[in-house]
Structure formats: C-alpha cells, structure tokens
Amino acid sequence: MVPVLLISFIPLVRGIYIGFTDYELGGQISFSGLENYRIMLQDRFFWRSMGVGFLWTTVVTALQISLGLILALLLNQGLRWTSLYSVLMLVPWAMPPIVRGLMWRQIYSPDTGALNLILTQMGLIDAPINWLTSFEWAIPAIIVAGVWGEIPKAALFFLAGLKTIPGSLYEAAELDGASAFRQFRHITLPMMKPIMAAVVSLSFMWNFNAFGLIWILTQGGPGGLTRLPMLAAYEEAFRYGYVGYAAAIGNVMVIIISLFLFFYLRVQLKERTS
Amino acid sequence: MQRLISWILYYKGFIIAGLLAVLIISVYIAGEMAIRLESDEIQTGPLRFLSLAWQEEAVAVVQEITQDWNQAHPEQQVELIQGTWNAVHDYLITGFETGDIPDIFHYESAVIVDFALRGYLADLAPYISDEMRDDILDVNWASVTRPTGAVMGIPFLAESSIILYNLDLINEAGVIAPTNEDPWTWDDLHIAAKKLTKDRDGDGVIDQWGTAMGLRNSANILMNQSIAFGGSFFYYDEQGDIEVRVSKPEKELIGNLARMLFVDKTMSPSGVGKSGAEMIPGFLAGNYAMVVGIGSWARQQVVENAAEGFNWAVMPPLKAVTQNMGVNTQTLSIPRSCKRTAIAMEFIQFLLSSENTTRLAASDWMLPTRQSSLEDPRLQADSTGWKVVTANAQFLSTGPWVGLPGYIEWKSRVANPIFQEFFSQRISLDEAAERIESESNSVLARYQVRGLKW
Incomplete structure (x- = not known):
C-alpha cells in the first residue's frame, strides 16, 4: 500500500493538480483554475494531436485484435512446434518500444533500409521512399511498426481464452453439421467475448499512451502529422516549458483512459457475476 | 491489557492511517536530507562540466584540456560529463527544475536564450577577461548578450x-x-x-x-x-x-x-x-x-x-x-544556481583560451569565434576547405530573431x-x-x- 501511495498515487495527484496551475519552466506555480482547459479548447495543435491519437489507437487496436486472433486460432490448431512458435511469437513484444523503434527506423531507412531494397528489387518502386518523413506514408509506417510489436500480446491473451473453450462444444457442433465458420461465429466468438473486451480496452489504453516508439520513428513529424497526445504533452513541457498545460493534456488523457478502464472493469465484473 | 487490545482494535483504522502518515513523512524527510547532503557535496566537490563534443577528435581534445586543468588545479578538479545533442535538452531542463545541474554546460545560443529568459543562467559578463572579450568577434557576442549587457554564455564555435x-x-x-x-x-x-x-x-x-x-x-x-x-x-x-x-x-x-x-x-x-x-x-x-x-x-x-x-x-x-x-554559436554557460561561478568561469577561460579554441574548432571542424583562432595557420588549409570556412566569418550576421x-x-x-x-x-x-x-x-x-x- 505504501509503495503504491508513494510511487503512483502521490505523483498522480500532484500531476492532476499541476494541470490546474499556470506552471511554466523557471516560474512559480499558481492555481489557475480551468484556464489551461479554456486554452485547450482553442488550441488546434491539441485537437490535431487528439485526432491523430484516436486514428492511431483505433487502427492499431483493430489490427492487433484481428491479427492476434488469427494468430491465436492458428496456434490453437495443435500444429507441430506450437510451443516453439508461441515462444518466437513473444519476441517482438519482449522488445522495449525504443529498441523496436530503432529496428523499424533501420528497416524504413531510405538509403540502407530493407523495405526500400526489397521493393526496388521487385520493381514495385522506382526510387527509395522516405517512409517516415513522407506525408503519405508516415502514418501507415508507424501503424505497421505499432501493430507488429503488439500482436503477440493480443495473441497470447486469445490463445489462453481459446484453451478454456470446452472441446465438447465443437464436437457437438460438428455432429450437427456446422461449418468451421459457423463454429467460429457461434461458439468461438461468444465464448471469447469477455477476453476480447478486456484485450480491446487494455490495448486501447496502451496505444493511446504510446510515446517511445513514435518518438524514435518520427518525433511527431512530418509537419506534426504523427504527433500523438503523449508527444504533444511532452513537447509542451520539455520543448516549450508549459508544464501546467502539459499536465492538463495529461489530465484529459487520464479521463479518456478512465472511460476505457471503466468499460474493462465493467466487463470483468459482469464476467465474475455470471 | 485486554482493555488496551480492545482499544487498539477499536481504533485500528486511525492507527494504521497514522502509521502510514508517519512512514510517508519519514521517507519524505529522509529524501530531503539526502538531497541536501548531495547538494552540499555538489558545492564542495569537483565542478561538473557537461560537454557535447561528439566527433571522436573533439571528444579527445576536450578530455585532454580537462585533464590539463585538473593537473594544474589539484584544489579544484573538474569532472567531465559526456552528453549528447539528442538528450541534452531534457537533461538540462530536468536539472534546472530539480537543482541537480552541472556547473558548466555546453549548448547553443538559440536555446540558451530561452534558458536565460526563464532565469536559469548566470550573467558571465563580470568574469570575462579583456583578452577574451576583445578576441571573440562582436557578431558572436551578439548571439548571447542581452541588451543590458548581461552575457548568458561564452560563444566558442560558430555554425557556418x-x-x-x-x-x-x-x-x-x-x-x-x-x-x-x-x-x-x-x-x-x-x-x-x-x-x-x-x-x-x-x-x-x-x-x-x-x-x-x-x-x-x-x-x-x-x-x-x-x-x-x-x-x-x-x-x-x-x-x-x-x-x-x-x-x-x-x-x-x-x-x-x-x-x-x-x-x-x-x-x-x-x-x-x-x-x-x-x-x-x-x-x-x-x-x-x-x-x-x-x-x-x-x-x-x-x-x-x-x-x-x-x-x-x-x-x-x-x-x-x-x-x-x-549565426548560431555553440556556447558554454553556468547556471544561476551554481555557487562557484567565479571558479567555473576560470575553467571556461582556460578551456577557451585562444590555443584551445583553435584546437576545439579544428577537431570539431567548425568556425572558431576568436579572431586569433581564425588567423591560425592550422585553420587555413586549402585541401579540407578551411580557407573558405574561416573566410565565412566575415559574412556572419545577427538575425532579428536572436533573443526573441x-x-x-x-x-x-x-x-x-x-x-x-x-x-x-x-x-x-x-x-x-x-x-x-x-x-x-x-x-x-x-x-x-x-x-x-x-
């Protein structure tokens, strides 16, 4: 309890408080009420970062869930070497976001990156593309890197969920002549619903808070196109010195994340009660 | 005894809360004391110098000059901290806000202007020797000097x-x-x-x-x-x-x-x-x-x-x-919170003597801010472009955005x-x-x- 208070609760409360002050680097802290939030309403840089944040979070979460589920279904088929695949699958997730970022930056490099090399040799592009600084490609590029690292986590959760579905249900369905798709739709999906809700909520929270990977890949560029909310808060505090305003952005993020946490807890509670 | 136990059980909630409060306050006080002790040590130990030299040759030159100082000044040692351009901003901002900041740090004029406006930097004007003041070109001084005459950093290399x-x-x-x-x-x-x-x-x-x-x-x-x-x-x-x-x-x-x-x-x-x-x-x-x-x-x-x-x-x-x-210059500054500004400035004057400025410029392949270094034969070689680069000094000018x-x-x-x-x-x-x-x-x-x- 005491470590939780010291490490989590006190900084959280202080952070929330700073979001209601006009604290700037080098200056004094004084309470400013809702002034930061009034500024936020008119700050197009903030709204733009929220827009990018929701786009990134939605697409990455959706792809993680779908691809994670496909991967889990494949691993649940009782193939040979399943244990080995399961361990290998965890490698991307085990890598810290910074390392993942460095790896993808190298892959995307216009001069020495593997992606340009492969595409050029296949004749799909004439000249190397600067994926991370191109206005057309920067968002897809970070999404691919984000999804790649997080699929294993979703797959692992889903695999655990699939293992809990009684085989007798599938056997009965087969006897009734249900196709594989119908079995998936009427047995797998409903049985996986609680775990899916949990994975969606948690992934949304993690992705909405993404920082390290994007910072290494694009630093929010080009032209602020990939400036996620966490990057925006970081820049406000460390680049421009508006600590109070940065904390206010953090507070708004906490509220958004709390909504998903509430959704997650509700599903968990429902599952336990049933 | 039984009465005491039942009293404890009755008030257990308050007692636990009280113990927690005592614990938290103790940890806080211990932390404060540790910071104070560390801060005392910082004021008496070696001066800490954050360098951002990154080219291999430049790193070696900074190390050599610091060693030379340490040999000549056993009573006031300097500890060299190797920083990186990528991380320096966050490092310094955190340092300024927590008070744990190097006594001398390397950065650039465009950014130290912002630090100066926030009140983080010491005015170095009273400590600058006449020799240094006269030798560094006016245009370079202009990149770090406030209209009041306060100098926020010593410019030693200029970007050209x-x-x-x-x-x-x-x-x-x-x-x-x-x-x-x-x-x-x-x-x-x-x-x-x-x-x-x-x-x-x-x-x-x-x-x-x-x-x-x-x-x-x-x-x-x-x-x-x-x-x-x-x-x-x-x-x-x-x-x-x-x-x-x-x-x-x-x-x-x-x-x-x-x-x-x-x-x-x-x-x-x-x-x-x-x-x-x-x-x-x-x-x-x-x-x-x-x-x-x-x-x-x-x-x-x-x-x-x-x-x-x-x-x-x-x-x-x-x-x-x-x-x-x-012009944008690379600078050495001293935080306002430094309690040993005079001795820190002595180190800067040593590090940025005419000879050392020439060595630093040569090893970093940048334009020195001192006139004497610009004229040094080591920075006049034709084959590596030095002649053209040093001639660029005459074209340096201060933009109206300096200090904005x-x-x-x-x-x-x-x-x-x-x-x-x-x-x-x-x-x-x-x-x-x-x-x-x-x-x-x-x-x-x-x-x-x-x-x-x-």
Whole structure:
C-alpha cells in the first residue's frame, strides 16, 4: 500500500493538480483554475494531436485484435512446434518500444533500409521512399511498426481464452453439421467475448499512451502529422516549458483512459457475476 | 491489557492511517536530507562540466584540456560529463527544475536564450577577461548578450553554412568553381546544377543530381540564408513589436530552392525528408555533385568516410544581395544556481583560451569565434576547405530573431512543419507564406502576454 501511495498515487495527484496551475519552466506555480482547459479548447495543435491519437489507437487496436486472433486460432490448431512458435511469437513484444523503434527506423531507412531494397528489387518502386518523413506514408509506417510489436500480446491473451473453450462444444457442433465458420461465429466468438473486451480496452489504453516508439520513428513529424497526445504533452513541457498545460493534456488523457478502464472493469465484473 | 487490545482494535483504522502518515513523512524527510547532503557535496566537490563534443577528435581534445586543468588545479578538479545533442535538452531542463545541474554546460545560443529568459543562467559578463572579450568577434557576442549587457554564455564555435562539391564531377562537366574573390550567384548555381544533373546509365532515371540539400528541418537554414536576400522573416515595427512576414526576399530564397526541386529538377528530391548529415552518403557515392546549406562540420564526415581518391572542396556562400548569413554559436554557460561561478568561469577561460579554441574548432571542424583562432595557420588549409570556412566569418550576421521570446517554439511548431509541407508540394509558396504569417503571431502572442524581455 505504501509503495503504491508513494510511487503512483502521490505523483498522480500532484500531476492532476499541476494541470490546474499556470506552471511554466523557471516560474512559480499558481492555481489557475480551468484556464489551461479554456486554452485547450482553442488550441488546434491539441485537437490535431487528439485526432491523430484516436486514428492511431483505433487502427492499431483493430489490427492487433484481428491479427492476434488469427494468430491465436492458428496456434490453437495443435500444429507441430506450437510451443516453439508461441515462444518466437513473444519476441517482438519482449522488445522495449525504443529498441523496436530503432529496428523499424533501420528497416524504413531510405538509403540502407530493407523495405526500400526489397521493393526496388521487385520493381514495385522506382526510387527509395522516405517512409517516415513522407506525408503519405508516415502514418501507415508507424501503424505497421505499432501493430507488429503488439500482436503477440493480443495473441497470447486469445490463445489462453481459446484453451478454456470446452472441446465438447465443437464436437457437438460438428455432429450437427456446422461449418468451421459457423463454429467460429457461434461458439468461438461468444465464448471469447469477455477476453476480447478486456484485450480491446487494455490495448486501447496502451496505444493511446504510446510515446517511445513514435518518438524514435518520427518525433511527431512530418509537419506534426504523427504527433500523438503523449508527444504533444511532452513537447509542451520539455520543448516549450508549459508544464501546467502539459499536465492538463495529461489530465484529459487520464479521463479518456478512465472511460476505457471503466468499460474493462465493467466487463470483468459482469464476467465474475455470471 | 485486554482493555488496551480492545482499544487498539477499536481504533485500528486511525492507527494504521497514522502509521502510514508517519512512514510517508519519514521517507519524505529522509529524501530531503539526502538531497541536501548531495547538494552540499555538489558545492564542495569537483565542478561538473557537461560537454557535447561528439566527433571522436573533439571528444579527445576536450578530455585532454580537462585533464590539463585538473593537473594544474589539484584544489579544484573538474569532472567531465559526456552528453549528447539528442538528450541534452531534457537533461538540462530536468536539472534546472530539480537543482541537480552541472556547473558548466555546453549548448547553443538559440536555446540558451530561452534558458536565460526563464532565469536559469548566470550573467558571465563580470568574469570575462579583456583578452577574451576583445578576441571573440562582436557578431558572436551578439548571439548571447542581452541588451543590458548581461552575457548568458561564452560563444566558442560558430555554425557556418557551406556548399560541399565533388571536384571530379565539376571538372568533368566543365564547370568552373567559385572562389572567395569570385563567388557564385544563385543563377550561377542554377546553371551549374543543370550541367551536373545527369542520367549516367541511360535508363531514363536521373542518377546524378546537380544539387542536394537536407530539408527535413529547414527553418534554421532558411532563416540564416534569408539574410543574404535582405530578408529575415522577423520584422520590428516602430513600437518595437515583432511581426513575422514572408515578403519578397524570403520568397526569393525559397523560390530558388523550389525552382531547383520542382521546375529545373536539378535538386535531389530525396533531401526533402532528410537532415544535412543524411545527405553525406549520397554525396560520397557521387549521387550529388553539390550539397548546399550544410554545416562546416560535415567536412569531417567526408574526410573520415570518403573513398581514397574522392576529390572534394568547399564553395564560398552564394551571393544574393550579399553573402551574409545568420549565426548560431555553440556556447558554454553556468547556471544561476551554481555557487562557484567565479571558479567555473576560470575553467571556461582556460578551456577557451585562444590555443584551445583553435584546437576545439579544428577537431570539431567548425568556425572558431576568436579572431586569433581564425588567423591560425592550422585553420587555413586549402585541401579540407578551411580557407573558405574561416573566410565565412566575415559574412556572419545577427538575425532579428536572436533573443526573441518564443523563437524555439515558433521554429518547431510553425516554421519547420510548414516548410515540410511546402517542400513536399502539399501547399504553394503563397499558402506557406500566409500560414507562416498567421500561425506565427498566435504562437508569439503567448510570449508577449507574459512580457518576457531579452
């Protein structure tokens, strides 16, 4: 309890408080009420970062869930070497976001990156593309890197969920002549619903808070196109010195994340009660 | 006894809460005491010096000079901390706010202006020797001196923009390179770039570009180059209020680059998403005949990485109305919270003596700020471009943005993103100009409201 208070609760409360002050680097802290939030309403840089944040979070979460589920279904088929695949699958997730970022930056490099090399040799592009600084490609590029690292986590959760579905249900369905798709739709999906809700909520929270990977890949560029909310808060505090305003952005993020946490807890509670 | 136990059980909630409170307060007090003890040690232990030298040779020179100091001053040692340009900003900001900050730190004039406005820096003016004051060029002092005369850092290296060129390709195309006495105009550059842009293997794709320029974060270079066209982006009105304008001179500069990129197609489009440093491999591979607007430090990368027999040289700045360019200096500063400013400044004077400044400039391949170093024969070699680089000192000039509150935010939030959009052909020059003007004023207004003054 005491470590939780010291490490989590006190900084959280202080952070929330700073979001209601006009604290700037080098200056004094004084309470400013809702002034930061009034500024936020008119700050197009903030709204733009929220827009990018929701786009990134939605697409990455959706792809993680779908691809994670496909991967889990494949691993649940009782193939040979399943244990080995399961361990290998965890490698991307085990890598810290910074390392993942460095790896993808190298892959995307216009001069020495593997992606340009492969595409050029296949004749799909004439000249190397600067994926991370191109206005057309920067968002897809970070999404691919984000999804790649997080699929294993979703797959692992889903695999655990699939293992809990009684085989007798599938056997009965087969006897009734249900196709594989119908079995998936009427047995797998409903049985996986609680775990899916949990994975969606948690992934949304993690992705909405993404920082390290994007910072290494694009630093929010080009032209602020990939400036996620966490990057925006970081820049406000460390680049421009508006600590109070940065904390206010953090507070708004906490509220958004709390909504998903509430959704997650509700599903968990429902599952336990049933 | 039983009464005591039942009393404890009755009030257990309050007792636990009380114990927790005592524990938390104890941890807090212990932490404060530890910080105080550490802070006492900081005030009596070695001076901490954060260096950002990164080229191998430069790191070695800084280490040698620090060792020399430590040998000569056993009573006041200096501990060298090796920092990196990527992480220094966060490191210093955190340090300023927590009080755990090195006594001397290396950074650049454009950023220490912001630190000075926040009250983080000590005024070094009273500690500067006459010899140092007279030897460092006025234009370099101007980058760190407030109108009150307070000096926020000692400038020791100046960033100077150069044009690197491939001597063999230029000779092969029959182009005569400019000299300090007979510099090129932008039109000369256009003509040469056309001659040097070639499809060498005849596959219909250009594989040798006349010019290349790292345009990813181009605000700095465009600001500095605009001075040669008589522009500056920032203009003061009669009341002393600042206004951002993209007028004819600024548009002329940007238009020249756009012409090479989009009309003549003599500038490699790959530079749009790259930094200056990222253009060097292409230059060494013969993909670019000239690299425009790169820092003089890039010569070191060329010397270190070029294949044997790769012939290259440096051109003097292009002439528009003038050859002038804005200056940004590398500096050494002392935080206001430092309790040993005088001795820290003694170390800076030692580190930045004329001889040491020459060594630092030579090892970092940058322009020294001292006149005596500029004249040093070690910085006059023709083969590595030093002669042209040191001659650039005469063209250095102070832009009106020096000391402008909010300049750093303006550059990263407004200028760089809009220039990125322009060079990616998402907006026209007129749109870019209009957006820079309208968005700048809202960013700068935040600082004007706060009444910050350089």
